[in-house]
Amino acid sequence: MSLNLETLFCFSFLDMPELKVFSDKYVPYGATTTPDFKLIQSSRDGLLRSYVDQISQMVGLTDNEMAYILGMTSRNLHRISPDKRLGIEASERLLLLRNILIHAMDTFEGKQNVVLSWLRTSIPELNDQAPVTLMDTVTGFGLVNDVLGRLDYGLPA
Secondary structure (H helix, E strand, O other): OOOOHHHHHHOOHHHOHHHHHHHOOOOHHHOOOOOHHHHHHHHHHOOEOHHHHHHHOOOOOOHHHHHHHHOOOHHHHHHOOOOOEOOHHHHHHHHHHHHHHHHHHHHOOOOHHHHHHHHHOOEHHHOOEOHHHHOOOHHHHHHHHHHHHHHHOOOOO
């Protein structure tokens, strides 16, 4: 089969049966990350406050840690009733945290206690800061995700 420019740009790698395996998003332990455009829409819609508790229970983050990550005080977080929606920024951070936790659970083979310990441990590649302390900014989430990616490939974290 010869390819010219027209067929090259219309060709989908997923059409090839031997490459179909790459189209599946395999994440062990039953959870998948939120795709980028769904993350944006869900953030705009606002997530329910009850979702905060579900995310924190994935590895056992405290209310203070959750409030810090969401950019609010613990007191303000507790004032929001479970059926109320969070703002755009807090919703986005919550979804980013969920994605990080899923990635970490995958990296550390589903061991919640190891994930929690890793999140709270200072890491030289993160300027000797714990990952949880960096996740108050979107850039921090990216840095933490990069370190997890390096661990996935056996590179120095």
